[in-house]
Amino acid sequence: KAGVTQTPRYLIKTRGQQVTLSCSPISGHRSVSWYQQTPGQGLQFLFEYFSETQRNKGNFPGRFSGRQFSNSRSEMNVSTLELGDSALYLCASSLEPGLASTDTQYFGPGTRLTVL
């Protein structure tokens, strides 16, 4: 079956703009997690959604938000973009909720966001 897909793959924005990233999980997966990866900070957890509800949230400002739809697809929004938001944004899906579950996460290819 198809893997996790993320769109767009690449995005260039300017400071102050907002951006919406999309993630479609593997069919049947209801848990979607978002991560930010930057060279200096490594991989950082943003949030996790399950059944349209945010279950877990990382330590990011309120400019970062997300939602999940009834078909489990998820979107992540970043408002008032800053230069430091330039990063690879990764989405991962799994069957079960909770990052400590024994379920395996499957990562998408990521969306590379560049803020100029």
Add this chain to the structure above:
Amino acid sequence: EDKVVQSPLSLVVHEGDTVTLNCSYEVTNFRSLLWYKQEKKAPTFLFMLTSSGIEKKSGRLSSILDKKELFSILNITATQTGDSAVYLCAVEPYNNDMRFGAGTRLTVKP
């Protein structure tokens, strides 16, 4: 403050060597430790460890957790060039604010 430290930061070996990657942590209310392999794409989940002393194994890779000494190791035996990647360690406490290490960059030369 919670932190995760991986060592070494980089490692160069030859095919067939065995490597051990280390991950130590200081986390309040530890729940689980995860290992990922990251190449030029999204990281691949390798293992999740929650209990001390129980080795998890997948092919040539294995990992174990020591909750008393607060560390985990990831072993790779008979390394291959395809093992070249950054290996990430992450710890999830019960407050759900995950912490990631900086990663160990492994290069396996033919």
